[in-house]
Amino acid sequence: MAIEYQPRIIGFLCSWCSYAGADMAGTARIAYPPNVRIIRVPCSGRVDPLFVVKCFQQGADGVLVAGCHPGDCHYVEGNYHTRRRFALLRPFLDFLGIERERFRVEWVSASEGRRFSQVVSSFTQELLSLGPREGPAER
Amino acid sequence: MEAIERIRDKARELLESQAVECVIGYERATDNVGARPLFAYEPGEVARFIFDQTCHHNLTRYLRDKKDRTVAVVAKPCDSRAINMLINEKQLERERVFIIGVVCPGMVEVGWSRPSQELQPLCRYCRQHTPVVYDFLAGEPPAEEPEPSPPYPDVAEMEGKSVAERRAFWSQHFERCIRCYACRQACPGCYCTECFVDRLDPLWVGIRIAPGENEMWNTIRAYHLAGRCIDCGACQQVCPVNIPLMLLNRKLGKEVEELFDFQAGLDAETPPPLVTFKKEEKLEADL
Amino acid sequence: MARIGVFLCHCGTNIAGTVNIPRLLEAAQRMPMVVYAAESKFSCSEPGQASIRAAIAEERLGRVVIACCSPRMHENTFRKAVAGAGLNPYLLEIANVREQCSWVHGFDKEAATAKAIELVRMAVAKVARHEPLSPQVMGLTKRALIIGGGIAGIQAALDIANAGHEVVLVEREPSIGGRMAQLDKTFPTLDCSACILTPKMVDIAQHPKITLLSYAQVEGVEGFIGNFRVRIRKKARYVNEERCTGCGTCWQKCPEKTPSEFDSDMGQRTAIYIPFLQAVPNKPVIDTAHCRYIKYLEWSQEKEGKKPPECRICEKLCPTGAIDWEQQDEVIEEEFGAIVVATGYQTFDPAAYAEYGGGAYPDVITGLQMERLMSASGPTGGEVIRPSDGAHPKTVVFVSCVGSRDEHKGRSYCSKVCCMYMAKHAIMLREHDPEVQSYIFYIDIRAGGKDYEEFVRRAQEEAGAIYLRGRISKIYPEEDKLIVLGEDSLIGRPVEIAADLVVLATGIEPSAGADELARELNISYDSYNFMVEAHPKLRPVETQTDGIYLAGACIGPRDIPETVAQGSAAAAKAVALFSQDSITTDPMTALVDPLKCVGCLVCVEVCPFNAAEAQLARDGRTIAAINEGLCKGCGLCVAACRPGAINLRGFTDQQLLAEVTELWR
């Protein structure tokens, strides 16, 4: 029997804003789809683009990088670098045939639990509509 | 006087005065068609130097190996940008290298028996025919540099395709990659003591020659040159299975130019886009 | 081969109510390297922790995973528990199955359980790559450096010294005292500024724990919290401080006069001088820009122009032979554990306001000049007279917000104290001369503070000051009057006043050079060069750089009470730091592999904390190194390091990669 397609999302969340935001969604019991697997990092600036590419190579359907809003970085400047790195990587992935929609960078503050759940929900929806990734059959 | 004569005279002068230990240039390869690098240590050797449209190699690749000694190098415009890039990345001291700049007519494909008349694709889009930095210039610089519009026709064409088409295109190319890493060896920017692809822990790229792993390698190779690639095409030139590597590099080059108004190696001072930032810059649109 | 133990917390029904614990337990037991798995109602409870400690001992566990609430909740609790069992506290990983699973996926228990299993798998994969970490323990120098000898710096210095710690107070002027020393009276109590300040200045001079370096400047700062190395330049006074008794003969007899900065040009001083009579230290300096003999010495070098007199009167008259023409600037290096920045403010230069004469009209003066005119120790002995003709002004106009709340002049902020000092001046003027009529042009009256509003009322009701709401458009002289044109925006009519004296309430701006100092200290400053706090509300006297604290008007416009409070607050921070015998730094810092580093020093460029620095390797190559004292563990450099030479303890590439790949094993 065919099992329905469930997209897999890897989320890299900075522990000061976005990871706290995700926790906030929990404490407020704001439900969102169970498709995201969260990896905690000190700062979104820690996320080497290699991780993102690796996720896709492994077979992730979507990758999310979330950090403090620019200007609020706990480490003062981290997310400014995040912004540059991924503004560059995103079109590049698209060029390689990995749709822009599959890679998201979002700014989620510690108080934005609702926003976090909205991000995950809309991201999951988008990926569902995109359907599974085609690519090398054997990875 | 012919450009090549001026190169030879300068090379001789530099070696005789012992201003440099060695002059890196081109000589005719044994197939009598192509060119190959020549490391001249003796004034007597300079007669072997040539310069024509077959001299596509980027000789700055060798400069890091000799970073502690003073050498002279024959540099085409793109090569000269590599020198700036290396200085910026503190891999080279300006005063240790004497740059014999050559005005570049563009390189041709070198066939088996004779060089083709065709300019290499990359050279058709070239925007620098005069080196951006040199100590001595051979050849007459053109009145003005051409401005191909769009500056990245090859990239633009690819962008025109559908995601699925691009996916298919790259998959079939990456499947053919034999992971010989010749591209890496030829690139002046690839100088890590241990390349990420060779590391076992963390194992970024699996050892298997499998499409997925190949894709990882080719993607990151290009990404690591983002804002650094100086458009010389050496990687593509040496690829035994003809993967259009420069298309990847140039896509990133295009993005860097559009987002950050930066081209690698035009000078040695401007910090490359990925080591700096502007608080006020608006990039969210691209995220 | 690591022996991993997995502990599943029910958190009452918070987790167990949604996640199928038995299935999770079963799955956990089958995970690679997991030798023990157990559940517990409340892992964080004492019995829960005890069972974890017990299991670690009995099962000889080398790594621990706890599936429970967010690590932001109980990571430290469990680290202690693990440590209690003799295991390195960093060999623990938390799987967040409450906040990020059971609490948000209650609608789908199946999916929640499946996700929980994967979260635990990721945690197991990660913890297997954990390494034991031990916080770096570093000594600290229990000495504080105070930069700036105004009331903020004085307060901080005294508080720290009284707590028993050594303090070095560096002041760039010849005497401490700062702006407060220039003031006549203080609002709203009208007690004499000097009377309350000078005793504190004397305390500084006499305190056994305080070293005062006046006429000195901070030049270079290196190191980090607890271990700063600071270069201080002691400018040449040309006066031997040991010999000088401060008798005053030299400055009384010096023939060269020049406008006095302390009296903000309302009076004169000599070339060898102390700024004011109660100066601390009470030792003069020779101002090379005006001293005749020094001019002579310069002249004798080139022999150009007219020969200046070879004066040397001070030298001839000094009873102790303290004058020392040979003296040179001296640069000393000192070690400190904490630094308090209290560089204060200067007043805005009204030259920018051509419409007010831009300084051309002698009888248009600034608030600070008014203070000097009123001060009993001032150039006029406290008599308020017009600089132009010495007449007693009867009509005085005050113009508020000169250099404040004015974008066109590049200053959009409120200087906070002007409203109050204008009211003070109005009251004092009446006290000096009952016939004086003050007019005060204001935009808004900002009198938020204890007894401030009452004070302004007093100016209006008792001192009869007339408050007019509106900006002044123009001031120009006519005969011996100054015609002031403005608008009373409340009745919407133009106003024209013929004044004898006009006082511009010039705003507050950071002291010159504040930005250079901030750069040297690697603390941030805003577009006006005010220093920036670590958090405007919750960390108002701290900076982003640990061990460097702020006090007073260097942060923004402040009045005296607030400034003093901040002096004490900054001191408290320093004293709290000194109450420890060592600093333990978070071990989750970056680490460079010298063999892989290619010396491109991208890390140095991206590190916001100056923690990455260039270093000479054994083989002579230049490579990067991380200063653990400064590193805050953000990992910015790690992601920027192409050769993968830098890694982040606790969040290594290996650990994060393991979490990713585990999902597809």
Add this chain to the structure above:
Amino acid sequence: MPAGSSYAYYPGCTLHSTAREYDVSLRLVCQKLGIELRELRDWACCGASSAHAESRLLGIALPARTLQAAEEMGLPLGVACAMCFSRLKLASHELADGDTLDLVGRIIGRGFGNKATVVHMLQVLDSEREALPVKRTLEGLKVASYYGCLLVRPRDIVGFDDEENPQIMDRLVEATGAHAVPWGFKTECCGAGFSVPRADIQLKLSHRILSQAKAAGADCVSVACPLCHSNLDSYQQVMRREYEHEIGLPVLYFTQLVGLALGLEPRELLLNRHVTDPLPVLKARGLA
């Protein structure tokens, strides 16, 4: 704006009539400096000062006609009268809005792109300041530069200089060798708008400006606007009556001062056309 550059020249209504000396001196100076002034054919009134008060559209449409003409010539529009300058600047600012541009294009019956840049001749000469070929330095002459209310206001639209304390004319005056006295009334209103309905106000305001210039030690006042000129220059006798206060302060166009410095003769520059005769002052300084 290098020497040898050309401008579409808009004299406006006054420069051919009451302010002929401004027009003449300007043309002579530009000639000397190799700046070509091509007067617009068939230029229209700028609309000052009533049009924009009557109707916003009319206030834009009148200058628009001139802007369109300049655009056709493909030259920057050089304006001498401060009022015209202000009207033209404000109009081209309003025309930045696409819809307004279309509408006005239809009104004047000629679509255009609002491409012409509007500059005041003061800006043009200012760019020649460095290389001013001074034949006769005006050393010793103390000049109060008076800008009037419109030249540098509003800051965000025309403001090429500080509206409280502008410098551009002072710079130019200094370039002639004369001394530009610092004073506070550079941009005060001269009351022009009231000269007819409430002459008393106009007199008061103008008098204050002149007496301040005098108090600042000026020998003469330099202006860049025909209206400022007539107010300051021609009412000085009345002032003497009204305020029993002798002003006697000649009011010159900045172009006349520059002209003198370039070696032109007072007569050529029509210095004799002023009500308050500048020649005594100039003679006293050996400049005429």
